[in-house]
Amino acid sequence: MNRVGIVGIGNMGGAIAHGLINNKEEIIVSDGSAEKLSEYKSFSNVQIAKDNIDLVEKSKIIILAVKPNLYKTVIDEIKNEFSEDKILISIAPGFTIEKLENLLPNRKIAMIMPNTPALVYESMSAICPNTLLTEGEIEEVKKIFNLIGKVAILEEEYFPAFSGTCGCLPAYVYMFIEAAADGAVLNGMKRFDAYEFIAQSVLGSAKMVLETKKHPGELKDMVTSPGGTTIEGLKVLEEKGFRGSIIDAINATVEKSKNM
Template identity: 60%
Template sequence: MKKIGIIGVGNMGGAIATALCKNKYDLILSNHSKKNLEKFENFENIKTTTSNIEVAKESDYIILAVKPNIYEKVINEINEYLTSDKVFISIAAGFSIKSLEEMLPNRKIVMTMPNTPAMVEEAITAICPNSLIDEKEIQDIVEIFSSFGIAQVLDEMYFPAFSGSCGCLPAYVYMFIEAASDAAVLNGMKRADAYKFIAQSVLGSAKMLLETNLHPGELKDMVTSPGGTTIEGVKALEDNGFRSAIISAIDASVKKSKNMGK
């Protein structure tokens, strides 16, 4: 594997760098603040710098992990050092392949969308290369992003749906966990226990779906005994528009995602 550069090691960039470091990738990291670089300074396979240009010069794969509002500024800074053999990787929402190619014409570009569980190496990442990326480079990029979760190549037309669902979903899951914990506390459970028990229940439920490949409805039916406590709760959720609220939330996020690149 060639050298990987990451510009910006905040929450997402730092999570990616940590995962790649554990997997012994050869890295160079830059950040405007030295503080975010300190935890990476003692690793043999990592070089740190405050120079984005240095990262662009020395890397084969360059991941830009800064806030979307300064994307164009950083791209302009490193543009002349992104030679045609290097691969530029975007992780920001709101940029299409076309908009990135307008800033970086005739360059190898990959649009990606990881979500925040990258911080615990459980991300799901969508990957969309432009026409200049070859098969070996696609394999390398899938391997890079698979080091902190699951990564899959996805056609650009599906990115708004991916962003609005998988990109935003962690927030909705945390809201669910918080609300479920409030209900447990209302019924006498300690707050710390409620968070732990409910989070583990969410984790286990997701793992069951992934590992059994059963339909979610079938797994739900396994829990809902006739006349039991679960079906009573399911009825209450349906009475309060649970499914409709989730569909509306994701649909709103998808629409926002589609409009961000305009």
């Protein structure tokens, strides 16, 4: 039996799949699109399921990576095959443990919110298991998601805030990188050089937060010499409402995830 089955290999399911494949995990995948599935045929550690029921029969941990509007349909389809020893992993925002338990009663379920940097083993995932998972099973699930990045156990009440930030954040960072590159291009830099220089600067800045444990404001002050260039840029960002826009954007995603 495969340890992990992934239903739906689109953006998120595909990112998780590639993270696991490159870590030599044996997986099984299913998808509505035969074309997408054919891309996985060349991997020796990937089995292509005949359908979602076949996938559930052949795996212990099933990651449901279809769009939230298909959750009910797919759970209804697989629920007869879903024996007590299997674990359903939901990655859809808005699907609370209660909602999932109503769809699949008396079964082991964990809500997990990963993000697409899973593809380069740098996902930030939060896990909230239901009461039926044993400590050992929680560790097993954690180990799987550790193969694609960092993992934190998080109480359910913090999930909307987590998915509103970490689930969506990569899109905001890419938009920031694109806009910063436009600024560099405006000043004569070649576009592809700009992407590389700016992305490395974002990566380095994030590492500074993680590794120095200094307050982000202190790190900002370290870049901001009196009368220098950085403070000119910060003044413009404050005037244009940079912080307020980010807070409002995150608040909007959190509200949306609460009401899905």
